[in-house]
Amino acid sequence: STVAVTYLGSLAYPLLITAILLLVAMKIRRGGLALVLGIILYFALSMASGISTAIAILTKNPLPLEALAILEPSIAVQFHYNPLSGLTGGTIWSPSFDQVIAYIASSYGLVIAAFIIAYYYFSRKLNI
Secondary structure, eight states, X not given: OHHHHHHHHHHHHXXXXXXHHHHHHHHHOOHHHHHHHHXXXXXXXXXXXXXXXXXXXXXXOOHHHHHHHHHOTHHHHHHHHSOEEOTTSSEEEOOOHHHHHHHHHHHHHHHHHHHHHHHHHHHHHHTO
């Protein structure tokens, strides 16, 4: 089950980026620009992971990581197996296995919603 949870957590983030890219490409009707925006979004969210980890350590508040774990559930998986500790010791965030599953489920909920919106938009344009 650990391997499956890890793979599911790691796959949710690229699927979310793909769904957002699909929506952007359908809206602006330019694949190249959508690809550039997707690359920027991918790296921006990667930087947000480091920034929110630093904020969580400095403020001793796990809220930034909890919010980011909805978009990128691999963070929750990572801190489940390797809890985040503060500068002076003490655990800042160590989500339970049930919380990790909830973060993964919420992330896939966002992915499914984005793909449904894309399908609805696409089907209206083609009168399917």
